[in-house]
Amino acid sequence: MVAAHETILRELLEGAKQYQVPLYQRTYSWSKVQLTRLWEDIRKLADDQIEDPTATHFIGSLVLAPSPNIGPAGVAEYLVVDGQQRLTTLTILLCAIRDHRAKYDGPEHHDRIHMQYLVNPFRAESQRLKLVPTQANRAAYLACVDSTPLAGGADPIGEAYRFFGAQLAAADDPDDPLDIERIENAVLSGLALVSVTAQAGDNVYRIFESLNNTGLRLSQADLLRNYLFMRLPTRGETVYRTLWFPLQQHLVFDDLVLLFWLDLVHRDPRVKQTDVYAAQQARLNRLRSEEEIEAEVRRFSQLGALLRVILHPAEESDPGVRQRLERLRAWGTTTVYPLLLHLLDRRERGTATSEQVASAMRYVESFFVRRLLIGRATANINRILLSIVTEMSPELPVDEAVRAYLSTGRKHYASDASVRAAVRSIPFYLNGRAHQRKLVLQWLEESFGSKEPVKPESLTIEHVLPQTLTPDWRQMLAADLGPDENFVEAYEALVHTIGNLTLTGYNSELGNKSFTVKQMDLKRSGLRLNQEIARQERWGRTEIHARADALAERIVTLWPSPTEQAPEQSDALWGLMNKVLAELPAGSWTTYGDIAALIGTAPLPVGTRLAKHPAPNAHRVLQADGLVAANFRWLDPSRTDDPRELLTAEGVKFDEHGRADQAQRIGTEELAQLAGVTPEDLPERLPRQRPAGDVDHAARFIEQLTALQGPTIATAVHVVLDAWTTMGGTLLYGSAGETSCFLMARSKDHELGNIWPAAIYPSGKFEVVFQHLSARPPFDDITLREELRQRLNQLPDVDIAAAKIALRPGFSLAVLVDADARDALLDHLHWFYDQATAISADRQIQVPSLQ
Structure with a gap:
């Protein structure tokens, strides 16, 4: 017998409660992919609650069971059978909100959030935490809850804490004193969960199994098709033959789902692709007759023909429109598709000419290019693009309406200056x-x-x-x-x-x-x-x-400029600086010059800014030689402590001259990785059979390697590659200008997906891809990534700092010239290969029956 009810995070955490993550559960493993999705949901919910304070967003279920331990009276204890990743993430987010609000909105927010939602005050130490994670995660989690200098380390929990800190810093608008408060309210009262609580004697594993044994599900396109033809009892066969089947012939399977989502976004830009079927069904439920349903299928068919042109621009007859479609297709931002579909539909209905449609697309292309040039390629891009259709002016010609919309607010449509x-x-x-x-x-x-x-x-x-x-x-x-x-x-x-x-x-x-x-x-x-x-x-x-x-x-x-009304956004670079500083892991440091090179200014303005304005982790910015700047002062005039003491407590090492360890320095390219301005590039699988005249990437890799590094290093690398393939690995090559080589332990066809420990670059770097490994089993377990780091650090002249375990650090290929070092590296690679290939997707969490 189980009890299931919908609840919110505030109800789960208030009162004397403790949620224990059992030891048999896997360690915390959410990556930035899941964190970003959750954050976007929260931001959207916070905006929705301005109009409707009762708005909620469902984020899944939480399966609990009474703890077999007997705790003190008054403290309700539960085992978290399912949903521990979600619950852990939300409490880490509360830690970040607590610390941000305590720093910028007033110290009273610290105790309020801390004592209500993170700890059980005045209880025994064993009962103090409201959430007790697995033993492997406990130290990192405690550092966040207790705000110690080690909070925000390079482990997944520290990464989540830093991620949310950076997002809060970026979202905090000085002109809006309530923005962070709205985010806190959305988290506590707007995120809805179904809490499934087992009773004593229930078979908890059977409950867990039923929740996770999903089997083969119908796609959203399948569900919508079935729904539509269920509503066509007499016209179904004709409608299918004349409208639906040609639509399926025009668009491949995934593009049908894309079409139905694009149709919804025209009305509401907040609709997600995961909600396509539910949202379309809710809309279609209002229709009553078969004729109305058939008209909708006909409309889908017409829109599908337009989407076909967007996906295959060569089929467009107008040369101006075709050129812009080809360019936007090449750019690769699918969230521009709702606008493109709208533009082509306007032309189809006679409310826009081909010239106006091409002009509107040119403004969008200019918007993309100019944002990239000023270093703001991805900032809020999806939200901006998905809102154009519903928010641009209906009074202006369509091209001028697009330009005017992109020119207003903080959309980073860069001016000529x-x-x-x-x-x-x-x-x-x-x-x-x-x-x-x-x-x-x-x-x-x-x-x-x-x-x-x-x-x-x-x-x-x-x-x-x-x-x-x-x-x-x-x-x-x-x-x-x-x-x-x-x-x-x-x-x-x-x-x-x-x-x-x-x-x-x-x-x-x-x-x-x-x-x-x-x-x-x-x-x-x-x-x-x-x-x-x-x-x-x-x-x-x-x-x-x-x-x-x-x-x-x-x-x-x-590329045409925005309108003259477009605001100058001179503070954009400081927002990027604050974001990347918030992402700096404990135990690392960077320089004024590194930050300046990333955001596009000089070291002196960076130092001046940090001296006069609050910024996250400003004490982690040092001179290029690793010394604290002679004129460094805390913004808080009452602070007189040496920043080196805090940095040392965080894990930074200093020599006898007071210089920080250069191995722990986060340079410009690594700052770009942290800030997300340089997305992770994944290797591309090359076809087995190459057409005549196609590039031989393997040969080009060796050619570049020999030309840039000389025959001695090229030979040493060749030995490593031969040994890797002998042990069972394969080699894949990138198709960029510098032809990289990826050491593949599993291919993308493997049940657990592809995985590789490193990439080799002809320019001289052996790059260890910790960032990639954090989302691939079994190396999503940080203990294995840490073992890999420590193994590699045994090699001569290799010193990968612990703070870089979420990045893509590397070492010189010259290390491989020494035969002993090369043999040691091969031992470590063999260990990696064994770990990566010894597991199966059939790994299941073993949940004991509580009978």
């Missing part, structure tokens, strides 16, 4: 997705109108000032610097900017060779982008800035 400033300083190469960066450079090249055809698929992005410096390049760049400038900071501020980037088919040949050598190769190129570089006598800061300025003028001409 913002673009001109950003191209000099924003690390273009670290922002957005790799194919989008290449598209911008490709479209710039096309704008020159060269008559010589260039195949885009053969081109890759090249850093002219290379990512690995040689003495020649150091000497050239040093000549541009003043006596007080830091060389490393000046280099980081230039290397990834668009002024230093071009397209070339000679990537492996160019590498980090001198400018004189590169110049000769670029002169032979048919690309106008390269010919301009080849005409320069040298390549330093002056030339990079001059090229950036020239590209900026071309950009503002090619």
